[in-house]
Amino acid sequence: MMSRSALLLCQLLVAVMFFGSWQFFATVPIFGHTVLPPFFFSTPVDVFNRIVKWLVEGSIWRHLLITLTEASLAFVIGSLSGTLIGFWFARQQTIAAIFDPYVKMMNALPRVVLAPIFALWLGLGIWSKVALGVTLVFFVVFFNVYQGVKEANATLVDNARMLGMSERQLLRHVYWPSALSWMFSSLHTSVGFAVVGAVVGEYLGSAAGLGYLIQQAEGVFDVAGVFAGMIVLAIFVVAIDFVVTKVENRLLVWRPNAGEGRV
Amino acid sequence: MDTTQPAAVALDDATVAFRLADSRVYTAVEQARLTVEHGEFVAIVGPTGCGKSTLLNVAAGLLKPAAGAVRIFGQPLAGLNKEAGYLFQADALFPWKTALDNVAIGLEIKGAPRALALERAQGWLTSVGLAAFAGRYPHMLSGGQRKRVGLAQVLIRDPKILLMDEPFGPLDAQTRQIMGNLLLELWNADRKAVLFVTHDLEEAIALGDRVVIMSAGPRARIIGDWKVPLPRPRDISEVRMEKDFHALHREIWGVLKDEVMKGYAQSSQAPAEVA
Known part of the structure; x- marks a missing residue:
């Protein structure tokens, strides 16, 4: 493996190459022919200027805040309900068997088709986006927790019983921690889905948020605006992922590969 | 050890059977008769897959025998063994x-x-x-x-009874000896009744007051029971050098060897014998 700084340099180089060639092919005609016509592809400089303008005017913060609120709500509601119901189903196999075909059906449904329904039911405000995000997050967490609790280490359960644990103590000391650990192991995926739900919801009908911003720009063939929205979104997601990684390392210190490891 | 009171663990002709996926019945252990007295350290040795762990799970109450009974300090065992x-x-x-x-x-x-x-x-x-x-x-x-x-x-x-299922199996040889000595040292403090399962005959003799041998499964039976004449306290690595240790080892191995070969032959051909 190369050193940290060399790695960073190479990563930067990729970005420079990408944006450099984009700028080059969009502005310098080759044999009198522009490879990337700015009308369709814009230019990195225009995109950059647009982002700076948004930041200076301050209009972007409101949209970011709205998207963040929607994603956070979707994440919290989705993972909470996913954990609880996954846990319940795993402990009550009869219930799980009864609902099995319906759970599969719901999960097989492409969530985008639900967006108009949610918009009808919950209006164009944030709650229709939250609902869309919840339907995405819920299933990821639900399946993880369900499998995790159902297949809770048999030796661990036997050991807990032999140590004298009652059913309630088993729940508290064995099943619940293992459910939570499975919930956390799906943290990255579910946070990503929460953002997807929010942005897609905004894109399909709203008055604010990053998805709205991109959709508006697209409506007036403002390609620089579309790319600027995409880049802000990408940075936003990377930042959230960074925070999630920090939280994960904090919560899962007992896990191999998290924290210090064996010394 | 004290034999005037009822035994800490007593298996009376315990038979353990499992129902297989195709609803046939697999008999793992047949009519096992075994007692562990107060303060006695009993080691069970047998070839791989002979049902040593199964027997331990029966004593723990994690498994119910299909026939026969389990008594803990004279009381029939119902549910988990709380002792x-x-x-x-x-x-x-x-x-x-x-x-x-x-x-x-x-x-x-x-x-x-x-x-x-x-x-x-x-x-x-x-x-x-x-x-x-x-x-x-x-x-x-x-x-x-x-x-x-x-x-x-x-x-x-x-606990009044200690059940141990090849606890040091996955450890390297040196660590096993250290753990064995630690176990004996802790056990010596209050002499609990111990049922210790292992596949290692040397470990069994070095640790136990008695060594019990099981035949190869399925339908494994208890086929031998030896008292270990070595004085306590013992040091695991030193006790192995003693003459009595070697004599007992040779005697038990004479019986165990055939079963190990049978067990090996059975585990290398897949279909199990069914009843």
Whole structure:
């Protein structure tokens, strides 16, 4: 493996190459022919200027805040309900068997088709986006927790019983921690889905948020605006992922590969 | 040991059978008759797959025998064996608890105040030589250290019977000897009744008061029972040099060898004999 700084340099180089060639092919005609016509592809400089303008005017913060609120709500509601119901189903196999075909059906449904329904039911405000995000997050967490609790280490359960644990103590000391650990192991995926739900919801009908911003720009063939929205979104997601990684390392210190490891 | 009271563990012709997926019945252990007296250390040895662990699970109440009875201090066993502590072959520590919390949980379950449980747990970690590792999570400990924590977790509850399922199986040879000596040292303090399963005849003789041999499965039976004439306290690595040790080893191995070969032959051909 190369050193940290060399790695960073190479990563930067990729970005420079990408944006450099984009700028080059969009502005310098080759044999009198522009490879990337700015009308369709814009230019990195225009995109950059647009982002700076948004930041200076301050209009972007409101949209970011709205998207963040929607994603956070979707994440919290989705993972909470996913954990609880996954846990319940795993402990009550009869219930799980009864609902099995319906759970599969719901999960097989492409969530985008639900967006108009949610918009009808919950209006164009944030709650229709939250609902869309919840339907995405819920299933990821639900399946993880369900499998995790159902297949809770048999030796661990036997050991807990032999140590004298009652059913309630088993729940508290064995099943619940293992459910939570499975919930956390799906943290990255579910946070990503929460953002997807929010942005897609905004894109399909709203008055604010990053998805709205991109959709508006697209409506007036403002390609620089579309790319600027995409880049802000990408940075936003990377930042959230960074925070999630920090939280994960904090919560899962007992896990191999998290924290210090064996010394 | 005291034989005037009823035995700590008594298996009366216990037969253990499992229903297979295709609804045939697989008899793992047949008519096992075995007693462990108060303060007695009994080691069970048998070829792989002979049902040694099955027998231990019956004594623990995790498995119900299909026929025969289990008595604990003279009482028929119903449900889990509350007098027994069980040290499992596989890792059974709570991965989300530190070494200290893993040991303390045994007392906390009984309703002991947390402060007291933690204090006693720290004491037990010191007894197993892990005082400095209280804050470590299981994955940060070596295999031998995890076994020590497991031992402390079981012993803190002060069970009257100790069931051990190849507890040192996955450890390297040196660590096994160290763990064996640690076990004997802790056991010597209050002489619990111990049922210790192993596939290692030398380990069984070095540790036990009695060595019980099982035949190859299926339908495994108990086919031999030897008293170990070695004095206590013992040192595992030194006791192996003694003449009595060698004589007993030769005698038992003469019986065990055939079963090991049978067990090996059976495990290398898939279909099991069914009833």
